[in-house]
Amino acid sequence: MLGSExxxxxxxxxxxxxxxTRSELPGTTIDDTAEQVTERGGVGIAIRCDHAVxxxxxxxxxxxHQGQGRLDLLVNNVWGGYEKDxxxxxxxxxWEQPLWRxxxxxxxxxxxxxxxxxxxxxxxxxxxxxxxxxxxxxxxDKYMQPLSYDLSKQAINRMTYGFYEQMKIxxxxxxxx
Numbered sequence: 001m002l003g004s005e006x007x008x009x010x011x012x013x014x015x016x017x018x019x020x021t022r023s024e025l026p027g028t029t030i031d032d033t034a035e036q037v038t039e040r041g042g043v044g045i046a047i048r049c050d051h052a053v054x055x056x057x058x059x060x061x062x063x064x065h066q067g068q069g070r071l072d073l074l075v076n077n078v079w080g081g082y083e084k085d086x087x088x089x090x091x092x093x094x095w096e097q098p099l100w101r102x103x104x105x106x107x108x109x110x111x112x113x114x115x116x117x118x119x120x121x122x123x124x125x126x127x128x129x130x131x132x133x134x135x136x137x138x139x140x141d142k143y144m145q146p147l148s149y150d151l152s153k154q155a156i157n158r159m160t161y162g163f164y165e166q167m168k169i170x171x172x173x174x175x176x177x
Contacts, residue, residue: 002073003042010064011037012049013078021083051078051112061119070127074120077135080108081149094147105152113156117163125170134160 002009015021017031030046037044047063049056064071081104082088089096113134124130136156137144144150 003037003040081105
């Protein structure tokens with residue numbers, strides 16, 4: 001949709017053509033997505049970035065700053081919680097879940113959002129406006145299994161609220177969704 005509006009879209013992730021993290025989902029690399037943005041009239045720019053690696057994320061935002069001088073919209077939609085076991089058991093009790101699942105959901109989910117958002121906010125503060133969208137999940141306070149998933153999504157929800165509260169103190173038009 002952003003491509004249809006003529007936007008420049010930086011598409012980031014680890015899945016590049018020839019090395020997809022989800023080979024069972026063809027056409028879903030950052031290269032494929034950037035091409036789709038361009039085909040719709042925008043400018044799609046694919047940048048390989050592991051959002052769990054701070055230096056990758058720092059380099060990404062520096063490149064955006066150098067290339068565009070601004071950032072109007074950040075969509076945090078990174079998630080590595082299923083990567084090691086996409087068809088695994090997500091309904092068993094917390095004591096039956098592997099500990100790596102916690103790390104995956106919090107490192108490649110919650111922390112990745114926490115890393116990108118301040119870098120984006122710094123650019124948006126300089127320009128006086130911007131929008132940040134944190135994709136997450138909430139089902140009217142229903143419990144979602146496994147426990148690590150439920151906690152990670154609630155952490156993102158609460159973190160988004162905290163970001164909003166701190167940004168509104170500045171009186172800037174930085175919207176969180």
